[in-house]
Amino acid sequence: MTQLKALYAEMEKFFQPLWPGEDKPLVFGEGRQDHPKIMLIGEAPGETEVIKRRPFVGKAGKNLDEFLTLMGMKREEIFISNVVKIRPTEVGPTGRLRNRAPDKEELALFTPWLMKEIAIVQPKVLVTLGNVPLKALTNPKITIGDCHGTWMESKASVPLYALYHPASIIYRRALAPVYEQDVLRLSECLRNESTIPKINK
Ligand code: URA
Numbered sequence: 001m002t003q004l005k006a007l008y009a010e011m012e013k014f015f016q017p018l019w020p021g022e023d024k025p026l027v028f029g030e031g032r033q034d035h036p037k038i039m040l041i042g043e044a045p046g047e048t049e050v051i052k053r054r055p056f057v058g059k060a061g062k063n064l065d066e067f068l069t070l071m072g073m074k075r076e077e078i079f080i081s082n083v084v085k086i087r088p089t090e091v092g093p094t095g096r097l098r099n100r101a102p103d104k105e106e107l108a109l110f111t112p113w114l115m116k117e118i119a120i121v122q123p124k125v126l127v128t129l130g131n132v133p134l135k136a137l138t139n140p141k142i143t144i145g146d147c148h149g150t151w152m153e154s155k156a157s158v159p160l161y162a163l164y165h166p167a168s169i170i171y172r173r174a175l176a177p178v179y180e181q182d183v184l185r186l187s188e189c190l191r192n193e194s195t196i197p198k199i200n201k
Pocket residue numbers: 042043044045046049054055056057060082129
């Protein structure tokens with residue numbers, strides 16, 4: 001068994017008893033597991049991700065494709081995961097389940113496992129999408145509006161590049177060119193690795 005499979009088996013054992021009677025399947029990371037250039041980290045899976053048990057395959061998958069096109073990379077070249085591995089839901093006004101942002105308790109439960117996942121995958125850089133993974137891996141006081149398109153030190157001792165969550169662009173169209181610029185800058189940095197800051201381990 002690979003180290004990553006062993007970690008995911010350990011997670012199943014840990015999380016299964018936490019929510020008895022509730023259907024909360026875990027959606028794990030996927031992609032290149034041995035030192036990929038990029039480990040992309042989202043917030044949490046949505047409805048389609050839970051059905052398919054794969055990250056970024058629903059609407060977010062389309063956003064991911066745009067990111068990959070701008071980067072000139074293929075999905076298999078990078079590792080893709082989320083901070084929270086269950087779908088956080090709430091009941092909406094029509095009585096249907098809808099997505100919500102992960103709460104403090106979920107973040108506290110899942111972040112240590114994300115750290116272990118990063119330590120196994122050992123990516124060259126972390127790319128976070130939106131506030132949730134950014135705050136989990138740096139500092140809860142930092143916000144994406146202040147540091148998108150910049151390099152940060154992460155708690156995982158891997159350089160972190162912050163991007164807006166592509167889904168947020170659907171609600172704030174003015175962010176689209178900003179997001180694109182940020183992705184192109186990341187692509188440029190990866191082509192010229194001396195521009196990626198060194199992190200003291
Ligand atoms: N789907 C995911 O897997 N992650 C996100 O952050 C959003 C949608």
